[in-house]
Amino acid sequence: xxxxxxxxxxxxxxxxxxxxxxxxxxxxxxxxxxxxxxxxxxxxxxxxxxxxxxxxxxxxxxxxxxxxxxxxxxxxxxxxxxxxxxxxxxxxxxxxxxxxxxxxxxxxxxxxxxxxxx
Numbered sequence: 356x357x358x359x360x361x362x363x364x365x366x367x368x369x370x371x372x373x374x375x376x377x378x379x380x381x382x383x384x385x386x387x388x389x390x391x392x393x394x395x396x397x398x399x400x401x402x403x404x405x406x407x408x409x410x411x412x413x414x415x416x417x418x419x420x421x422x423x424x425x426x427x428x429x430x431x432x433x434x435x436x437x438x439x440x441x442x443x444x445x446x447x448x449x450x451x452x453x454x455x456x457x458x459x460x461x462x463x464x465x466x467x468x469x470x471x472x473x
Contacts, residue, residue: 356380358378359450359451359452359462359464360377361375361377363375368471372440373437374436375435375448377450378432379462382452382459382462384452385408385428386457387408387453387457388408388456389453390402390403390450391449391451392451393444393447394446394449394466395445403418403435403448404423412424421439422436424436433450441471442471445472446468447468448467449465451463
């Protein structure tokens with residue numbers, strides 16, 4: 356059974372930091388590209404950051420220089436370090452495991468709420 360479980364969300368003041376974690380089980384983690392997406396109320400879900408099987412990364416322009424995605428294949432976990440948080444970063448952050456390039460499926464976690472407010 357595949358499980359994608361996010362953690363680390365919460366309430367933080369503007370300028371603060373949070374680290375999100377996404378633990379995957381039931382998949383061969385190293386074969387999957389991993390991504391963090393977010394959806395704010397009334398807006399479409401957007402890609403925040405993505406890391407490939409080989410460790411290449413890409414980021415939304417709005418978070419470049421503030422957020423860092425990383426992965427630990429030994430722990431089957433992907434992280435999103437978020438610094439200099441802004442109120443507009445408030446959203447539900449979801450983790451995606453994309454194995455389609457290797458003939459596997461695409462999986463989503465349930466999401467974790469991040470709220471940036473004074």
